[in-house]
Amino acid sequence: MRYRLLECSSEACSETSTTKCPCRGKVVTCLDTTCVCVYEYNEHLSAADDPKKKKLTKAQKDFCRELADQHLRPMRIRLALSRKFETSLMDLPPLTTVQNFVNYYSRTYLENYDRLKELKMWIHTHAYNGSEQMTQPFAFGWEYDSDGKLVVGNGSDESPFIVGLTTKALMLRMMLPPECFVLHVDGTYKTNYVDYPVVVLGVSDRSRGFHLVALFI
Numbered sequence: 756m757r758y759r760l761l762e763c764s765s766e767a768c769s770e771t772s773t774t775k776c777p778c779r780g781k782v783v784t785c786l787d788t789t790c791v792c793v794y795e796y797n798e799h800l801s802a803a804d805d806p807k808k809k810k811l812t813k814a815q816k817d818f819c820r821e822l823a824d825q826h827l828r829p830m831r832i833r834l835a836l837s838r839k840f841e842t843s844l845m846d847l848p849p850l851t852t853v854q855n856f857v858n859y860y861s862r863t864y865l866e867n868y869d870r871l872k873e874l875k876m877w878i879h880t881h882a883y884n885g886s887e888q889m890t891q892p893f894a895f896g897w898e899y900d901s902d903g904k905l906v907v908g909n910g911s912d913e914s915p916f917i918v919g920l921t922t923k924a925l926m927l928r929m930m931l932p933p934e935c936f937v938l939h940v941d942g943t944y945k946t947n948y949v950d951y952p953v954v955v956l957g958v959s960d961r962s963r964g965f966h967l968v969a970l971f972i
Contacts, residue, residue, distance in 0.1 A: 757784040767801040776800045809848040811856060815840065819853065823861055829854040871916075875907045878918055889924045921969035928958055928966050936960055 761780035768776040777797040784791050811819065818839055822832045833853045837844050847853075861867035866877075882905050883893040896918055898906040908914035928936075936958040943953050954971040 757786060758782070759784075763799060765799060765801065766805050767803040768799050771801040774800075809846075809852070811848055811852065816856065819857055820860055823857050823865065826867070829857045832857060871907075871909055878907055879904050887923060890922050892920055892922050895919045895921070917971060919969050919971050925968050928968055931958075939965070 759782040763776035781794040910916040
């Protein structure tokens with residue numbers, strides 16, 4: 756059996772009194788038959804229904820998708836909704852509603868996630884094999900398993916997550932005499948959307964122009 760104890764979270768009850776609503780609930784689930792029993796104890800402080808939660812309209816959802824394609828954060832998207840539809844923030848759905856919609860859209864349609872299993876599949880699919888076009892990005896590393904696949908860590912100290920990304924065209928920028936350029940290795944937290952540290956590898960020429968060579972995540 757699995758037991759869950761519930762307490763009242765009704766806005767109507769919290770607005771009625773400063774004391775906590777005495778209504779409690781218990782959910783008992785049988786793990787073998789998945790049969791569920793629900794029990795309720797005590798009465799609510801208020802018999803009124805909670806006000807309906809504000810939802811995003813179709814036009815607002817379309818606008819959220821447009822901004823999510825540009826990788827804007829949910830908070831900025833909500834502020835943009837207020838300006839776009841000339842609606843005060845108080846009249847818009849709460850930030851959590853916008854976050855849930857934008858995060859679901861980003862994970863499902865933009866592949867914007869950090870789940871290790873999916874990342875491993877993407878890295879192994881885009882690993883360097885020599886047949887890439889000049890501007891086609893590929894992943895690379897320095898440690899391979901017995902199957903010849905890149906070893907992708909889980910991000911811990913014992914198994915760090917490190918992978919390189921570049922293209923053949925970018926790598927050609929290193930095909931110069933060493934005295935013709937200066938090698939740069941810089942760390943930054945602002946070149947991706949989940950704030951992971953990124954090492955930027957590049958070169959600068961004699962005219963002080965910076966040229967990207969590779970990224971390491």
